[in-house]
Amino acid sequence: EAGVTQFPSHSVIEKGQTVTLRCDPISGHDNLYWYRRVMGKEIKFLLHFVKESKQDESGMPNNRFLAERTGGTYSTLKVQPAELEDSGVYFCASSQAQRQNSYEQYFGPGTRLTVT
Amino acid sequence: DQQVKQNSPSLSVQEGRISILNCDYTNSMFDYFLWYKKYPAEGPTFLISISSIKDKNEDGRFTVFLNKSAKHLSLHIVPSQPGDSAVYFCAGTYGGATNKLIFGTGTLLAVQP
Numbered sequence: 001e002a003g004v005t006q007f008p009s010h011s012v013i014e015k016g017q018t019v020t021l022r023c024d025p026i027s028g029h030d031n032l033y034w035y036r037r038v039m040g041k042e043i044k045f046l047l048h049f050v051k052e053s054k055q056d057e058s059g060m061p062n063n064r065f066l067a068e069r070t071g072g073t074y075s076t077l078k079v080q081p082a083e084l085e086d087s088g089v090y091f092c093a094s095s096q097a098q099r100q101n102s103y104e105q106y107f108g109p110g111t112r113l114t115v116t
Numbered sequence: 117d118q119q120v121k122q123n124s125p126s127l128s129v130q131e132g133r134i135s136i137l138n139c140d141y142t143n144s145m146f147d148y149f150l151w152y153k154k155y156p157a158e159g160p161t162f163l164i165s166i167s168s169i170k171d172k173n174e175d176g177r178f179t180v181f182l183n184k185s186a187k188h189l190s191l192h193i194v195p196s197q198p199g200d201s202a203v204y205f206c207a208g209t210y211g212g213a214t215n216k217l218i219f220g221t222g223t224l225l226a227v228q229p
Binding site for chain 2: 004031033035040041042043044045048055056059091093095103104105106107108109110
């Protein structure tokens with residue numbers, strides 16, 4: 001079974017440019033999450049999809065961030081325009097539909113975004 | 117307003133000895149806690165979890181202890197192996213509709229051969 005994949009693995013862009021990150025969850029996983037880790041700090045929740053619907057986007061920093069999950073499969077996270085403070089590692093995670101006593105999420109390798 | 121805290125940024129242990137990683141939380145609404153391990157340039161991988169109604173969960177060399185009155189949990193690794201060297205993250209979740217994970221800042225464990 002393939003794990004969660006993310007593309008690209010690393011992106012370097014200039015301030016003001018646009019970047020789109022992609023996440024392919026584990027096949028059959030309805031739940032898809034985006035997280036971000038900035039400068040060695042904690043991994044912070046950004047948002048949660050259930051299939052194609054946004055269940056919780058309380059962690060999105062501002063309206064420069066737009067996440068989509070068309071068709072309930074892969075997801076994209078677009079940052080437009082990028083600012084210096086957006087630099088960090090963006091992780092995607094997925095999980096099956098809720099099962100009792102199962103909260104495990106499977107993480108991808110992350111996309112390291114550097115804004116210069 | 118960090119809800120999950122890992123106050124030790126790093127820990128060094130000799131191979132074969134016990135590693136104890138600590139985590140404190142402030143939100144009594146968490147109903148599940150998880151430990152993740154992360155190697156450089158990889159995503160976090162799930163290690164072990166514990167329900168808030170339990171005080172201990174064991175899986176092989178890994179045991180998690182939960183002290184609800186102190187809002188404290190710990191991960192014990194016995195015996196420690198060099199391959200255990202990684203960053204360990206503690207996380208809590210409220211469950212419910214979203215199950216989002218609230219992470220601590222991580223503890224870098226170095227197991228010396």
